[in-house]
Amino acid sequence: MGWSEELLAFHEEIAKYNLGPLWDVIHEIITREPVETAVPYLWKWPVIRERVMKSGQLITPERGGERRVVFLENPGLKARGFRAAATQTLYVGIQLLLPGEIAPSHRHSQSAVRFIIEGNGAYTAVDGEKIYMERGDYILTPAWTWHDHGHEGSEPMIWMDGLDSPFVQLINASFFEPHAEKRQPITKPDNYSVKRYGVGMLRPLGDRHHGYPSPLAVYQWTHTWAALQNLKAFDPDPFDGYAVQFINPANGQSADPRIDGVMQLLTPGMHTRAHRHLSSAVYHVVQGSGYTVINGTRFDWEKGDFLALPAWAWHEHVNTGSEDAVLFSITDTPLMELLDLQRVQEWTEADGHQPVKSVFEPLR
Amino acid sequence: MGWSEELLAFHEEIAKYNLGPLWDVIHEIITREPVETAVPYLWKWPVIRERVMKSGQLITPERGGERRVVFLENPGLKARGFRAAATQTLYVGIQLLLPGEIAPSHRHSQSAVRFIIEGNGAYTAVDGEKIYMERGDYILTPAWTWHDHGHEGSEPMIWMDGLDSPFVQLINASFFEPHAEKRQPITKPDNYSVKRYGVGMLRPLGDRHHGYPSPLAVYQWTHTWAALQNLKAFDPDPFDGYAVQFINPANGQSADPRIDGVMQLLTPGMHTRAHRHLSSAVYHVVQGSGYTVINGTRFDWEKGDFLALPAWAWHEHVNTGSEDAVLFSITDTPLMELLDLQRVQEWTEADGHQPVKSVFEPLR
Amino acid sequence: MGWSEELLAFHEEIAKYNLGPLWDVIHEIITREPVETAVPYLWKWPVIRERVMKSGQLITPERGGERRVVFLENPGLKARGFRAAATQTLYVGIQLLLPGEIAPSHRHSQSAVRFIIEGNGAYTAVDGEKIYMERGDYILTPAWTWHDHGHEGSEPMIWMDGLDSPFVQLINASFFEPHAEKRQPITKPDNYSVKRYGVGMLRPLGDRHHGYPSPLAVYQWTHTWAALQNLKAFDPDPFDGYAVQFINPANGQSADPRIDGVMQLLTPGMHTRAHRHLSSAVYHVVQGSGYTVINGTRFDWEKGDFLALPAWAWHEHVNTGSEDAVLFSITDTPLMELLDLQRVQEWTEADGHQPVKSVFEPLR
Amino acid sequence: MGWSEELLAFHEEIAKYNLGPLWDVIHEIITREPVETAVPYLWKWPVIRERVMKSGQLITPERGGERRVVFLENPGLKARGFRAAATQTLYVGIQLLLPGEIAPSHRHSQSAVRFIIEGNGAYTAVDGEKIYMERGDYILTPAWTWHDHGHEGSEPMIWMDGLDSPFVQLINASFFEPHAEKRQPITKPDNYSVKRYGVGMLRPLGDRHHGYPSPLAVYQWTHTWAALQNLKAFDPDPFDGYAVQFINPANGQSADPRIDGVMQLLTPGMHTRAHRHLSSAVYHVVQGSGYTVINGTRFDWEKGDFLALPAWAWHEHVNTGSEDAVLFSITDTPLMELLDLQRVQEWTEADGHQPVKSVFEPLR
Secondary structure: OOOOHHHHHHHHHHHOOOEEEHHHHHHHHOOOOOOOOOOOEEEOHHHHHHHHHHHHHHOOOOOOOOOOEEEEOOHHHHHOOOOOOOOOOOEEEEEEEOOOOEEEEEEEOOOEEEEEEEOOOEEEEEOOEEEEOOOOOEEEEOOOOOEEEEEOOOOOEEEEEEEOHHHHHHOOOOOEEEOOOOOOOOOOOOOHHHHHHOOOOEEEOOOOOOOOOOOOOEEOHHHHHHHHHHHOOOOOEOOOEEEEEEEOOOOOOEOOOOOEEEEEEEOOOOEOOOEEEOOOEEEEEEEOOEEEEEOOEEEEEOOOOEEEEOOOOOEEEEEOOOOOEEEEEEEOHHHHHHOOOOOEEEOOOHHHOOOOOEEOOOOO | OOOOHHHHHHHHHHHOOOEEEHHHHHHHHOOOOOOOOOOOEEEOHHHHHHHHHHHHHHOOOOOOOOOOEEEEOOHHHHHOOOOOOOOOOOEEEEEEEOOOOEEEEEEEOOOEEEEEEEOOOEEEEEOOEEEEOOOOOEEEEOOOOOEEEEEOOOOOEEEEEEEOHHHHHHOOOOOEEEOOOOOOOOOOOOOHHHHHHOOOOEEEOOOOOOOOOOOOOEEOHHHHHHHHHHHOOOOOEOOOEEEEEEEOOOOOOEOOOOOEEEEEEEOOOOEOOOEEEOOOEEEEEEEOOEEEEEOOEEEEEOOOOEEEEOOOOOEEEEEOOOOOEEEEEEEOHHHHHHOOOOOEEEOOOHHHOOOOOEEOOOOO | OOOOHHHHHHHHHHHOOOEEEHHHHHHHHOOOOOOOOOOOEEEOHHHHHHHHHHHHHHOOOOOOOOOOEEEEOOHHHHHOOOOOOOOOOOEEEEEEEOOOOEEEEEEEOOOEEEEEEEOOOEEEEEOOEEEEOOOOOEEEEOOOOOEEEEEOOOOOEEEEEEEOHHHHHHOOOOOEEEOOOOOOOOOOOOOHHHHHHOOOOEEEOOOOOOOOOOOOOEEOHHHHHHHHHHHOOOOOEOOOEEEEEEEOOOOOOEOOOOOEEEEEEEOOOOEOOOEEEOOOEEEEEEEOOEEEEEOOEEEEEOOOOEEEEOOOOOEEEEEOOOOOEEEEEEEOHHHHHHOOOOOEEEOOOHHHOOOOOEEOOOOO | OOOOHHHHHHHHHHHOOOEEEHHHHHHHHOOOOOOOOOOOEEEOHHHHHHHHHHHHHHOOOOOOOOOOEEEEOOHHHHHOOOOOOOOOOOEEEEEEEOOOOEEEEEEEOOOEEEEEEEOOOEEEEEOOEEEEOOOOOEEEEOOOOOEEEEEOOOOOEEEEEEEOHHHHHHOOOOOEEEOOOOOOOOOOOOOHHHHHHOOOOEEEOOOOOOOOOOOOOEEOHHHHHHHHHHHOOOOOEOOOEEEEEEEOOOOOOEOOOOOEEEEEEEOOOOEOOOEEEOOOEEEEEEEOOEEEEEOOEEEEEOOOOEEEEOOOOOEEEEEOOOOOEEEEEEEOHHHHHHOOOOOEEEOOOHHHOOOOOEEOOOOO
16 A cells, blocks of 8 residues: 555554554455455365265264264365365265264254265254155254254265354354253154145144244255256246255245255256356255356366355356256355345356356366 | 113214214124124035036126126125125135136236136136146135136036135225236246246245245145145144145245135044134035034035134034045135234133034025 | 026025025125225314213213213215214224223223323323323324223313224124223333333334334324424425324334324425325314315315215315414224235326315314 | 374375365364454553544545544454454444545445544435434444545544444455445435434335335434433343334334444443343443453443453443443344344353453553
8 A cells, every 4th residue: 555654653553552544454354346265166076975985984973073074175265274164154064874873963053954965764853853864855954953863774874964154153153062862852753844844835724933943844855856847847047047945934935044955957058147146155966967167267067076156256057968967056145135245246248158268177 | 771861862963963972882893702793604515516507507707797606695794785705704606617618807906716626627817827727726816916717628617716805895995907808818838836836845046035926826736635644644733633724935924815725634533622713714625524513503514515604603623424524714814813803712611612502404 | 787587586596595696796896996985074173072072071981881982973884884983994083081080991902093182181001001191192002902091180181082993893803801990000100101112213222023012102292293394304295295104113114003193294385186095094183274175075174173084085185274284194004005905096187186076064 | 182093194185185074173163152252352542532633644534545444453353363353243443534524435235333422513425315423423324325424514523433344254245336426416405314214203104114224324312312311210121221222213123234233321330230142242431431341351441432342251331430321332233133143141140240350451
């Protein structure tokens, strides 16, 4: 800025009193746009899966601070000393549970959602209900609800955990409590919430005003898949293809009030238009192959890969395969909307497509 | 009251000026409880069906002021000169549409819901969407939406119409408009809303804040039936058995904001406890047989019958058959709740059961 | 309609079974617009006041079914047998309380509001709070709150009561309960709500989410007057001049959830534009003189007069005096808005002014 | 944790792939309680005022990145490299405007509130309205509204700025835009919002559903003072004495949706009970003297001083003077409540009072 010596001396003098000159820092604090902290990044599934499976030989859930998880670490944030964050606000971990194991019961102020990748026979218990996990299911463990995982099957079970732990850490709002018992008492029939609320537009009479948390704790793959297929009767969304989000049937809002879950389908050859939003996201490739262009860099993906989309980054998706590609993602959209901070901008040039300036080389 | 002559003269004198003495009428205006106007009443299906079918020979929808409908008339209200009302606030009609016919397009400030009783191949068009009607479907034509019915099939189609027309008439809030064309233009794919919103707890991304009217216009029987079967994993509601209501997936509230639709299942032998509420209802027997005790009178019902439950009347249900009995009903519960007037009271004596003092003899 | 004999025979036949032909009544039930039931009407204050004062000699509040009130009776509704209604949904009474008298405590499902016309030293007790009434105050006794009136002063006290009793009667939702004691126990400091919530945009910390009923039970004249004066810095509303409504500071909605209170000021010479709305109203002239044109008839008014505006009636106001005219009114707008039935239409011809076809001659 | 060498090697290996072991960091990320980052701290008014006045000689608003402000810097956060934050989420600056100066127009995604400390004749222009600032006024410049300050008077004007800039920076949601012109065009009468909405519980007819931002932009001291005096008719709040918060009269919620403003009065000798909440606060002493105990340390304060209360810190207030003490504060309570993260805990021992273990020595 070129401050005078007199002014610099003033800055120094007031700093002793824990006072500061706004003019010296205003442009760092109130920036024209979000600054790049998290970077776009892609993790290959074979790389992750190998390490996750290996962790099964090295540590147990109980020894591992209650969970056995390998998490995605955004290099841009890690470089700033901010650990265990895939984007500025979102954490993603890949959790392994082996037959017979238990990940003990606890609760925390962070919201968590799960997406099931492999295996069956394991369950998540939440608020007295055992939810059996199947590939493709989306499962909620809302903030401050007791939850534990157990495995009654015979093969390794792998799923994706999504939490708003970076956000909660940033605002210093973490509370955690272990349960007195390893497994919480089960007080409801298995898959209670599916049986009671699984037909989303019907509600047991007398259950009104059941706002938070969502009465429905698991969104099973068959429904999600059906909804995506049904959407094909319509024009796809220009930015997201055929995309659905998981909602709380009691209030029509996001299933988890701070994290959105989204499933999107891209038909072969589909190339969406680019846009950007303040909300960030982490994608997991459920099936198919293609690429996403983020801020001019091309990220090629295949089944199983994970991709971090930072806040306010331009992005567009392409399905290069011959089958439908399906992307699951979590976002912090509800957070940004609750706080009235969300922004969305469309890329208007070249029919909505960014020029591709580089290709990302993932670590393999 | 025994007013003095002086007072009676005063009453007479002020009446000339269109003034009145509150003391003389207060107990008629502000009653301790709702007064009996509508009465409990049961209509036999064969009686109704025969007349409805006969109406098909006597009149067309177009000649019939746009619809061919035989309605239920509550004798208590009819005696007070209040026509075409099944309860103080609810109208129920049974509509017949013959192959090739059209019931022309119009809209009105009254809310309407439909429950499909017989036939197929006919559709309701609402806001540019053709909804094909199947037995057991629950269909919305929200207030002030254009709607018409057409029949592309080969057998008579019969359904139940439920409207809040008595309520709207009481408060003198009726607006009606015929469409310029007999059939409104179709602008959406057939069964649009099922394809787009039929998995209630998933929503197309970008469709947020879609409050009123419900984005879902038809609740198909297969889903309703599945939801009822799922509920059997739980204890039944003591007053209503296994009961679900139709909700708007965009806000978690009643599918129509002034009329509730409820489907309830009573297992063989089930005898619910009695209660009463300010909201009134009209029941239609979807399957099975049994009886309902209303204010001490027993109303036996079989498949197809209709039963009017007035406001604030004690009622309990019994399934006397060997199969599940299923009752569909419409109520004015949302109205009473919006206005903060709803009340519910449980019958506490004799394990929740009223003494049966008489048996209603329906006209056959 | 010219039905055939065969059809007329059918109508007669089905009527025996309490069934009816929709085609025969549809145009009475579902009308193109609200029908005229209530009529526009004006009551002169000297006529009312004389009878109210006389009632003080003839009856006590206690003998008079708990209140001594002369009410306005709309001739159009009275002719239809609908008593004690100023409009289809609104009741207005003029209540007299003499020094030392008590109007005993009760509660009812009807909402009530008061506007103070004459006198001082009397109070309304509501939910444990004594509210001292002064000329111009607007006072709430929300539905189902205990309320009684007492007079500790020395001169007759006269006020206007506004209730939604016609509406509640129409939908048969009346509940009433007398208090075990003549006066409810006082549990709060006098004028509690003014002291605690009287600065509307400030709230005692910790009193959050205090939705219904309004925490503020009285809206004192000095504030109302100040708000009207402040509004003069702006362009007046074209239809209502300088007009404010009373709101619940806890939620920003109508002070009473079913009845709106409105105070409007017309400067000398002001002539508002005509419009109509589904909501009906009853006006009381607080000061000044002028006239209102309703559906082409001119109603001249002076201080103290009452004027009934039926639903969906065109109306415009003129101040013909040399001072500001002030009209207080109650309306059923919140009711119509809650039910999503409200409609508003502007009169577009002749600069917004109706032709005056007749002049109403009030009874004197 | 004592990880084995094999495990440590695994950690190192996966780190190359930007993967991490949850078990190694879980207790840093998901802590049992918020960790201490910000510290309790007190700034003396004479220290601040002297520097602020001196800044008037050293820099102009325009040269100073649009504003001339000395901000409070929490030593705990500064030590972590987090600048210009008084608490984890709140910024407080003391702004000086000299006669004739203009602080140019801009807007940003951060919310800002002001509390006026000294002077008069200056204004804040927000959304086309000039608000003249007087001592004690609370002024809103909601997120993304254009605002500038100008001074038409003759003496220095000093006020406190409160922003949620640390929060917005943490979640990387900053957007900023300078206005094309130094002063935004004025489109409304001076003090528009006071004239139109200044009687909080009355609203101009037709202004319904005016949710965000608050239609009232300034809360004048006279009203605030009156509300505090009125509250004295009641028992004080055990934790906050006589305290009011500023609300949006259009919806009854916090005046700014992310920052609460609170004014509290402690009568002589009053000693409140200790509690803690996740929300943090910055206090400014409006009048009087006393002390606040935070986490066992005593912070003595006098008129003008500023005090930072970190999240989840125990605190209680004492008025040691002979006049009423008045504390103004800003908090991030709405943020924590919107996100459903707020927690409150009462100190139950020793009648609600913490043991005082140390006395804070402020820099003078």
